[in-house]
Amino acid sequence: MLNSATRLFWTLLLWACLHLQALAVQPGGPAPGFELPRLDNGETIRLSDFKGKVVYVDFWASWCGPCRQSLPLYEDLQKRLPVGQFQIIAINLDEDRKDAEAFLKRHPVSYLILSDPEGISASAWSVPAMPTSFLVDSSGKIANIYIGFEPSHIGTIEHDIKALLDSTAASHPD
Amino acid sequence: MTLKRCWTVLLLLTLIELSACAEVQPWERGRLAKPHMALDADPLLSSIDAHTYNSKEAASGGNGPAGGGCGCN
Amino acid sequence: MDIKLYRQHFLSMGCPCEIGVFSADAKQAESAMAGAENEVHRLDKKYSHFREDSYITRLQITARQAGGVEVDTETASLLDYAATQFEISQGLFDITAGRLARLWHRRESLPSDTELSSALRLTGWAKLQWQSPRLSMPKGMQLELGGIVKEYAADRAALLLRRNGMHSAYVELGGDIHITGPRADGKPWNMGIRNPDQQRHQTGTAMAGIPVNCGGLATSGDYERASIIDGKRYGHIINPTTGWPVNSFQCVSVLAPSCLLAGSLSTLAMLMCHEDGLNMLDESGLTWLARGTNGVDHKG
Amino acid sequence: MKKLSRTASSLLVSSLSLPGFTELLAAESEANNFQYRYTLYDEEPLPQNVLAQGDPDRYRIKSHQFRFEQDLNERFTLTVEGIHESMSGSSPWYVFPDPDRGPLQVMSGATISETRNEIGLTLGTQNNGVTHAFRGGYSTENDYDAVSAAYTGEYEQQNKHTTLSWGVSYSDDRLSPTDAELFGRIPHAERNSISASFGLTRILNRNALIQSGVQITHQDGFLSDPYKEMWINGGVFFDKRPDQRTAFSWTTRFRQYFVGSNAALHADYRFYDDDWSVTAHTLDLAWHQPFGENFELAPSIRYHSQRAANFYQPAITDGQQPKYWSSDYRLATYGAMRYRLSGTWRAEIWSLALNADIYNSSESLALSGPLFDTPALVDFWRISLGWQISWQ
Numbered sequence: 001m002l003n004s005a006t007r008l009f010w011t012l013l014l015w016a017c018l019h020l021q022a023l024a025v026q027p028g029g030p031a032p033g034f035e036l037p038r039l040d041n042g043e044t045i046r047l048s049d050f051k052g053k054v055v056y057v058d059f060w061a062s063w064c065g066p067c068r069q070s071l072p073l074y075e076d077l078q079k080r081l082p083v084g085q086f087q088i089i090a091i092n093l094d095e096d097r098k099d100a101e102a103f104l105k106r107h108p109v110s111y112l113i114l115s116d117p118e119g120i121s122a123s124a125w126s127v128p129a130m131p132t133s134f135l136v137d138s139s140g141k142i143a144n145i146y147i148g149f150e151p152s153h154i155g156t157i158e159h160d161i162k163a164l165l166d167s168t169a170a171s172h173p174d
Numbered sequence: 175m176t177l178k179r180c181w182t183v184l185l186l187l188t189l190i191e192l193s194a195c196a197e198v199q200p201w202e203r204g205r206l207a208k209p210h211m212a213l214d215a216d217p218l219l220s221s222i223d224a225h226t227y228n229s230k231e232a233a234s235g236g237n238g239p240a241g242g243g244c245g246c247n
Numbered sequence: 248m249d250i251k252l253y254r255q256h257f258l259s260m261g262c263p264c265e266i267g268v269f270s271a272d273a274k275q276a277e278s279a280m281a282g283a284e285n286e287v288h289r290l291d292k293k294y295s296h297f298r299e300d301s302y303i304t305r306l307q308i309t310a311r312q313a314g315g316v317e318v319d320t321e322t323a324s325l326l327d328y329a330a331t332q333f334e335i336s337q338g339l340f341d342i343t344a345g346r347l348a349r350l351w352h353r354r355e356s357l358p359s360d361t362e363l364s365s366a367l368r369l370t371g372w373a374k375l376q377w378q379s380p381r382l383s384m385p386k387g388m389q390l391e392l393g394g395i396v397k398e399y400a401a402d403r404a405a406l407l408l409r410r411n412g413m414h415s416a417y418v419e420l421g422g423d424i425h426i427t428g429p430r431a432d433g434k435p436w437n438m439g440i441r442n443p444d445q446q447r448h449q450t451g452t453a454m455a456g457i458p459v460n461c462g463g464l465a466t467s468g469d470y471e472r473a474s475i476i477d478g479k480r481y482g483h484i485i486n487p488t489t490g491w492p493v494n495s496f497q498c499v500s501v502l503a504p505s506c507l508l509a510g511s512l513s514t515l516a517m518l519m520c521h522e523d524g525l526n527m528l529d530e531s532g533l534t535w536l537a538r539g540t541n542g543v544d545h546k547g
Numbered sequence: 548m549k550k551l552s553r554t555a556s557s558l559l560v561s562s563l564s565l566p567g568f569t570e571l572l573a574a575e576s577e578a579n580n581f582q583y584r585y586t587l588y589d590e591e592p593l594p595q596n597v598l599a600q601g602d603p604d605r606y607r608i609k610s611h612q613f614r615f616e617q618d619l620n621e622r623f624t625l626t627v628e629g630i631h632e633s634m635s636g637s638s639p640w641y642v643f644p645d646p647d648r649g650p651l652q653v654m655s656g657a658t659i660s661e662t663r664n665e666i667g668l669t670l671g672t673q674n675n676g677v678t679h680a681f682r683g684g685y686s687t688e689n690d691y692d693a694v695s696a697a698y699t700g701e702y703e704q705q706n707k708h709t710t711l712s713w714g715v716s717y718s719d720d721r722l723s724p725t726d727a728e729l730f731g732r733i734p735h736a737e738r739n740s741i742s743a744s745f746g747l748t749r750i751l752n753r754n755a756l757i758q759s760g761v762q763i764t765h766q767d768g769f770l771s772d773p774y775k776e777m778w779i780n781g782g783v784f785f786d787k788r789p790d791q792r793t794a795f796s797w798t799t800r801f802r803q804y805f806v807g808s809n810a811a812l813h814a815d816y817r818f819y820d821d822d823w824s825v826t827a828h829t830l831d832l833a834w835h836q837p838f839g840e841n842f843e844l845a846p847s848i849r850y851h852s853q854r855a856a857n858f859y860q861p862a863i864t865d866g867q868q869p870k871y872w873s874s875d876y877r878l879a880t881y882g883a884m885r886y887r888l889s890g891t892w893r894a895e896i897w898s899l900a901l902n903a904d905i906y907n908s909s910e911s912l913a914l915s916g917p918l919f920d921t922p923a924l925v926d927f928w929r930i931s932l933g934w935q936i937s938w939q
Binding site: 198202203205206208209210211212213216217218219221222225226227230231232233234235236 | 582584586588610612614628630708742748750752753754756758760762764794796797798800802804806810811817819823825827829835837843845851853856877878883891893900902906925927929931933935
């Protein structure tokens with residue numbers, strides 16, 4: 001009869017193998033894209049509309065704590081970086097639009113907010129946690145993925161974006 | 175006596191873990207995050223409850239490490 | 248409009264001070280730095296032991312009379328903090344050691360035994376009555392708030408910078424530093440610590456750089472305001488129980504959530520013997536750097 | 548950064564009173580909050596028909612609680628909790644077996660108002676999904692001092708559905724009963740308890756989650772109640788309980804969300820069992836019903852049923868001389884129903900909660916166990932008002 005220690009070992013092992021899941025979307029790979037309505041006026045927006053620009057796609061919801069912290073800092077970020085070459089797109093995954101609208105009334109932001117209550121885009125981009133952001137370069141490839149958020153990350157995010165902007169400017173100076 | 179019982183409980187917890195449950199995506203947890211769905215929404219209320227019942231009943235436990243202090247009679 | 252580093256130098260607290268902020272808006276940077284500098288001057292004016300007209304000097308005169316004196320809320324919380332420090336350090340950190348500090352200030356020869364014992368008689372937190380907000384002190388006792396006020400001023404100045412939106416800035420008051428957030432490019436600040444030897448040979452190299460994202464960095468050392476007697480160095484940090492300057496470390500630097508906490512722990516380490524100081528620093532759970540009298544560096 | 552030492556953390560906490568330092572140390576942090584709660588607890592007087600002697604007006608407790616949670620930086624969270632209670636009223640002393648009127652309760656004299664203060668300090672830290680919390684607590688009242696320390700840990704798997712939690716705690720209590728010489732009570736006594744817990748929280752689906760965990764507690768030392776005595780064959784003797792007790796509890800909490808009504812069902816069940824042969828079942832059901840954006844009403848009932856300790860008896864008159872004995876009604880067999888109505892008002896950064904309870908216990912409500920006709924079973928009502936503010 002297996003003594004309790006070995007039974008415990010097998011149970012823990014079982015648990016461990018239940019929890020492996022590869023991340024489908026990888027840095028360097030193409031960005032899956034999306035076609036979603038704006039939260040404010042319902043106009044349809046596609047990722048392809050921003051070809052040639054560096055795009056920062058952020059998946060968030062009003063009920064997620066770290067997301068609440070990130071939005072005001074993204075607002076500063078958008079103001080500090082040239083709009084012509086860089087665009088933040090925040091995809092709201094609240095099931096109930098009213099929750100998102102109530103939040104944005106308290107924390108107004110000027111960059112693009114799209115609404116995806118069914119989470120179709122979140123499945124396509126296989127978002128692993130809330131929040132998750134994808135840095136997409138001007139050719140539509142994923143340059144970086146940021147899982148979770150803490151205020152001190154904003155420095156590194158800005159650093160990566162600037163690096164992309166410099167390399168884009170260098171590759172085809174207009 | 176308690177160790178054997180504790181082992182059977184641990185096994186049961188594992189069975190709950192293995193029980194097939196719908197895959198809930200990270201962005202589908204809005205309902206679970208609502209304030210009135212919290213496991214312990216009001217720590218001061220649960221601490222005064224624990225204190226009241228522990229000093230009036232023979233049973234105790236189940237809400238985290240209890241602070242010291244009798245305050246009972 | 249790109250981000251630039253704006254700096255401001257001034258004298259206060261008896262030492263050179265500097266404030267630096269990364270900002271995209273010159274006007275906002277200037278006004279934020281001015282606000283922070285004024286706060287440092289306010290605290291210097293209020294708590295300076297060398298000014299006859301300072302609040303702390305007048306306060307002590309009344310405190311020595313019968314019935315003592317009622318202190319304001321800011322001083323009350325500083326005295327509460329000093330009480331905790333005294334208790335935590337088992338009496339080593341004692342702000343009533345003012346007489347001893349004066350005794351050892353800029354000396355050419357060792358103090359006599361009688362001078363030492365009379366200063367020791369007027370030192371001791373237990374000899375003073377502190378029931379907030381009322382303070383009363385025995386005649387002749389002198390408070391020495393240097394170990395608290397300078398670090399407190401660095402924290403206060405940083406708070407004002409942050410309130411004015413300066414999230415990437417530093418305040419340095421003679422070795423006591425508070426940093427409100429990482430540099431504009433997201434990289435940590437590299438804060439050099441003045442090198443004790445360099446102080447002796449006047450060369451400008453820093454002892455070691457500690458990368459700091461945010462928080463307080465304080466350095467206690469025996470090189471500032473030290474006396475040289477018969478070729479031997481006597482620092483300005485005095486052990487309140489023996490009356491003699493400490494000599495377990497050349498200098499100790501600590502990084503902590505606030506400059507006040509960093510300063511308390513670095514000075515406490517200096518006050519302890521070498522062994523206990525290193526243990527205390529090691530268990531503190533913070534980042535620190537200490538150079539022994541033998542020149543050997545320790546890090547944690 | 549490792550855990551702050553006692554020296555560092557007490558200096559840090561003491562610096563929080565300096566002007567602006569709570570804001571300074573907050574850095575960019577998520578939610579810091581301050582909570583205050585006032586609770587008035589009042590026991591029904593002992594019915595005249597079971598009163599032998601003494602003051603029937605039982606216990607009344609007024610409690611002020613505060614809790615202050617503060618992120619020190621991205622990695623550390625500091626929580627300071629405190630409670631100040633003032634207690635007055637008489638309490639059951641021993642049971643007099645009246646030959647014709649049956650067991651009558653002798654009450655102690657009304658105590659003047661005693662106070663109890665407790666302070667708890669918790670430092671929490673977090674990195675990639677694993678949370679550690681270290682808590683120190685100290686509670687003091689005129690006849691009782693307790694020092695406690697606890698460590699709890701939690702591991703949340705990012706996108707999976709499981710959170711593991713574990714913890715150990717230790718408490719060392721020192722008793723110095725009042726008027727010890729006057730009543731011949733034990734002048735000083737000591738007891739300690741150590742407990743370990745393990746739990747699992749699991750997301751079942753978009754609308755439901757379950758938490759289940761076990762806790763083992765071992766107590767050692769003076770476990771009797773110095774103020775209680777027992778009638779044994781004509782004499783009155785001090786309460787004498789075993790000096791060890793090992794208890795096991797298994798608590799399961801279930802939450803179910805209903806989309807239609809935006810309501811949440813809470814169902815908590817605890818099974819308790821110890822080596823004093825006390826077995827208890829406790830079920831707590833609550834229905835949280837929001838009305839509009841800010842207001843929520845939550846009726847709830849709690850049913851508790853326990854089986855008596857094997858050395859409990861109101862009194863002994865048949866010449867028996869047991870090894871251990873206690874007439875403490877809290878060790879008897881009984882069942883209890885608690886009815887509660889809670890109202891909560893939530894605004895952007897503050898919230899207000901009112902909770903009103905009625906608690907009745909009686910032997911008839913017990914599921915199982917030996918019945919003794921215990922006169923002092925307690926009924927009480929309790930009103931509690933909580934206020935909370937959180938800021939960035």
